[in-house]
Amino acid sequence: MPEQLFPLDSSRPFTNQDIIGHNRYHPDIPAAVQVRPGSTFRMDCREWFDGAIKNDDSAEDIRDAPMSKVHALSGPVRIEGAEPGDLLIVDILDMGPIPQEDSGPLAGQGWGYTGIFAKRNGGSFLVDQFPDAYKAVWDFHGEVATSRHVPGVSFTGITHPGLMATAPSADLLSRWNRREGDLIATDPNRLPPLALPPEPQDAVLGTLSGAEFDRVAGEAARTAPPRENGGNQDIKNLTRGTRVFYPVFVPGANFSVGDLHFSQGDGEITFCGGIEMGGFIDLHVDVIKGGMDxxxxxxxxxxxxxKTPPQYSEWLAFSGTSVTLDGKQHYLDSQLAYQRACLHAIDYLTKFGYSPEQAYLLLGAAPIEGRFSSVVDIPNACATVYLPTAIFDFDVRPSASGPVQIDPGIGAPRAEGS
Structure with missing residues (x-):
């Protein structure tokens, strides 16, 4: 096993560890640990809500998920000699759920979860059609996931970190806050909000304290979106064997990682769309001097x-175009086209006995492929969703005999008052 650079004790919360991580971006958050270029090491990662979501048949924890606490990130890691203008090379060597803990109260201890977020608490890609909070708990069997809330499927996950990033410079942070603040100002009362401004409440900033903590907490960027530094990209193919080249904006790069997923479909379409878990990740880092230029x-x-994703070879694909459900034409709107493709897949799966929410949770968790298939033929963009047929315990393909009717089981729990 590589050197354990950032250990976490599962019995203690994220803010009560021997080494404290962070949940905001700012150039003045001190590095927690330091390595040399060419180093190989292991980092433990907490699940993004630090244990707030439970293995039960209720979705109230998803409804009330503490958004001000995310993401629980391990780091920053200072890489000796890295300077602004360099490229940081990060190799993902291995990763998985919390080692040697195959049962317990934390996601990653033999289980994980997918959530459809309520409109008032972040929403989802299909928030207008699914405004309430729902949850599915998935059990891990080696590399395979199954769920009592979405029966009839099992699949091999593409395990990956939802979030890896370097720290922003002061100038880059200022640009983020300015442009996102300008966006919020166009519709400040929108639900879900257009962006998340700096939020001092529940900020975790490593070893900072006192007046310096207060200053940084008031300026630091939230970790929810992807940005120029990488961040919460939720790319399912950042898995074992991946090599990433990150721009360096501050001395030492100050690299962080977290938000591990057991599996995910392209787009993380339910917002909490991967199968969330805590776990470990083994990394190797190096530096290309002057690589950005x-x-x-x-x-x-x-x-x-x-090169190690699940080897699915047969797919059932759904397409969508940039026309709203009520028939309004949009011009080459690829995101709308992808929404329509997802909705078509959901409608299809309900014909087999799933509820729309079960189908939606499945698309967020399973390794579906999402593609922008045409972006030039005015006025309609075309997007497609590829659903692997082998994940089902029954034949999901269209046939003359009609769809098999499955037992949907207990269904996906919904939170009242979402």
Missing amino acids: TYGVSENAIFMPG
């Missing part, structure tokens, strides 16, 4: 995907 990577990471 050399390779034209001034912002946003580039990566080489791992």
Whole structure:
């Protein structure tokens, strides 16, 4: 096993560990640990809500999920000699649920969860059609996931970190806050909000304290969206064997990781769309001096995907175009087209006996493929969703005999008052 650089005790909350991580971005958050280029090491990661979501048949915890606490990130890790303008090379060597803990109260101890978020608490990709909070708990059997809330399916997950990033410079942080603040100002009372401004409540900033803590907490960016530093990209193919090249904006790079997923479909479409878990990740880091200018990577990471995803070879694909449900034409709106493709897949799966919410949770958790298939033919963009047929315990393909009727079981729990 590589050197354990950032250990976490499962019996203690994120803020009561020997090494304290962070849940905001700011250049002045001190590095928690330091390594040299060429180092290989292990980091433990807490589930993004630090244990707030339970293994039960209620969705009230999803409804009331404490958004001000996310994400519980391990780091920052200072890489000796890394300077602004360099590229940080991060190799994902291995990762998985919490080691040697196959049962327990934390996601990652033999189980994980997917949630459809309530409109008033973040919402989801299909928030207008699914405004309430729902949850599915998934049990882990090696690399395979099954759920009592979505019966009739089992699949091999593409385990990956939802979030890896370097720290922003002061200038970059200022640009984030300015542009996102301008966006919020266009519709400040919108639900869900257009963006999340700095939020001092529940900020975790490593070893900072006193007046310096208060200053940084008032300026630090939330970790919810992806940005130029990487961040919460939720790319399911950042798995074992992946090499990522991150731009470096501050001395030492100050790299962080978290938000581990046992599996996820393209887009993390339910917002809490992967199968969330705590666990470990083994990494190797190196530096390309001056790499940002050399390779034209001034912002946003580039990566080489791992070669070990599940080997699904047969798919049932659904398409959508940029026309709303009520028939309004949009111009080459690829996101709308992808929403319509997802809704078509959900409608299809309900014909087999699933509730719409069960189908939606499945699409968020299973390794579906999402593609922008046409973005040039005005006025309609076309997007497609590829659903692997082998994940079902029954034949999901269309046939002359009609759809098999499955037992939907106890269904996906819904929170009242969402």
